[in-house]
Amino acid sequence: MKRLIVRTVPMLALFFAMFMSGAMTMAVSAQDATPPAGPITVNEVAPGVTAEVLAAAPSMLAPGQTVYTVRFIFQAGADIFPHGHPGTTVLGVLSGSFGWTLQQGEAYVVRGAGSGGTEVEELTVPGTEVILEPGDAIYYESDVIHTARGAGNEPAVVMGTLILQAGAPLLMPADMMMGTPTS
Numbered sequence: 001m002k003r004l005i006v007r008t009v010p011m012l013a014l015f016f017a018m019f020m021s022g023a024m025t026m027a028v029s030a031q032d033a034t035p036p037a038g039p040i041t042v043n044e045v046a047p048g049v050t051a052e053v054l055a056a057a058p059s060m061l062a063p064g065q066t067v068y069t070v071r072f073i074f075q076a077g078a079d080i081f082p083h084g085h086p087g088t089t090v091l092g093v094l095s096g097s098f099g100w101t102l103q104q105g106e107a108y109v110v111r112g113a114g115s116g117g118t119e120v121e122e123l124t125v126p127g128t129e130v131i132l133e134p135g136d137a138i139y140y141e142s143d144v145i146h147t148a149r150g151a152g153n154e155p156a157v158v159m160g161t162l163i164l165q166a167g168a169p170l171l172m173p174a175d176m177m178m179g180t181p182t183s
Contacts, residue, residue, distance in 0.1 A: 052072075
């Protein structure tokens with residue numbers, strides 16, 4: 001039952017985020033018949049690693065939280081520094097091979113989640129690396145510190161749903177996770 005809830009809540013959050021982004025777009029359109037169009041901003045978070053925030057909406061089920069839909073692209077061989085996400089994270093691989101290494105905390109992998117896979121693999125040992133392929137998913141909470149990389153010969157495209165405190169950054173370097181940096 002706990003695993004069903006753990007799997008269902010992120011999916012409901014994603015559905016809600018998509019619904020809210022559409023509802024917010026309609027509200028803005030009603031106020032301004034010609035809203036300015038613009039491209040999605042591509043943010044380079046490390047050399048060869050980009051993040052594009054596709055949607056963001058406040059959560060009515062979790063006050064003070066924002067639900068984000070993000071596309072991460074890891075070029076082949078590109079990696080990102082040890083970091084964490086200050087909230088709940090669900091990642092699904094669209095294409096390529098995605099390497100993910102646990103440094104701290106507990107994460108859960110579902111192989112074939114995109115095609116109905118439900119078996120959960122628990123990651124608890126620091127240094128454990130998993131290679132996720134298209135259709136695989138991983139989810140975890142804010143206590144997780146990890147690295148990630150493009151593990152194949154082509155870019156890894158990863159979709160993420162993140163539920164974070166309103167105003168929190170999408171990711172934080174590991175050395176900043178427990179407080180503010182010192183000078």
